[in-house]
Amino acid sequence: MMNIGYLGPKGSFSEEALQLFLTTQSDLLEPPLNLIPFTTIPKLLIACQNLEIEGAFVPLENSTEGQVGVTMDMLGQTESLYIMREFIFPVDQCLITAQPLHLAQIKQVYSHEQALGQCRDFLETHLAQAEQHSSPSTAEAVTKIAQNPDQPWAAIGPRRAAEIYNLHCKSEKIQDSMLNATRFIFVGHHLAEMNEEDKTSLLIITGDTPGALAHALQEFALRNINLSRIESRPSKKKLGEYVFFVDIDGYVFSPSIQEALWALKDKGVSTKLLGSYPKAKLSAKE
Secondary structure, eight states, X not given: OEEEEEEOSTTOHHHHHHHHHHTTOTTTOOSOEXXXXXXXXXXXXXXXXXXXXXXXXXXXXXXXXXXXXXXHHHHHHOSSOEEEEEEEEEOOOEEEESSOOOGGGOOEEEXXXXXXXXXXXXXXXXXXXXXXXXXXXXXXXHHHHHHOTTSSEEEEEOHHHHHHTTOEEEESOOSSOTTOEEEEEEEESSOOOOOSSEEEEEEEEOOSSTTHHHHHHHHHHTTTOOEEEEEEEEOSSSTTOEEEEEEEESOTTSHHHHHHHHHHHHTTOEEEEEEEEEOOOBOOOO
């Protein structure tokens, strides 16, 4: 049996996305599968690193709110883990209550910080009086509402979570963008095999010298390697020092990418391979 971890509890967007993801990955994962919820992304990825589970399914970025910083930080810190697949999942947010409250009666709103950010316009327009509280996941926010049915509170989360905990979906599709989607990644212990259309994710550490990042990225441009994403994160070592996460088109062992990586090494630029895997397309909910 394969143990696969995800950000729980039951009813989270991660679980919903994982269930759909599994229907498309018969070549990667063989049943029976045991799906295990974790309370935080660090605990999930550390468990995967320690071989307590065979794979981890985590959110990486959202089309509205951008990077999930804790996922990126953990990918940079953990060892022997590789992104093996990516999965793009459309996200519809719901306002969930334990009782049929009017919007003006709601005093507090709970959700994951990404979900709160995705619904900023709705919150400012319709729930300006409500205090906003961050939760480890949308599903945990929903369980808090379920556990306090007499409080004038609401959660932002999946409609499925409202159904699981027998709550009211007061308002649907409250996200600011109707094209709201989250990019999830499946992390495992070995590289994915080369496919027809791949991308490679790298962590680049340039050092703090003028033009260092530009000179590093030039090695990809010189070889006609498309850079599809770049994000910076604090190095966690000193203020003002950053590391860079990049996605490039192609498989890591292709000649052009290998040449670029050797050129970076010659320049004293450190790189960490985060994975080479098939490009994903937007998935449709049933």
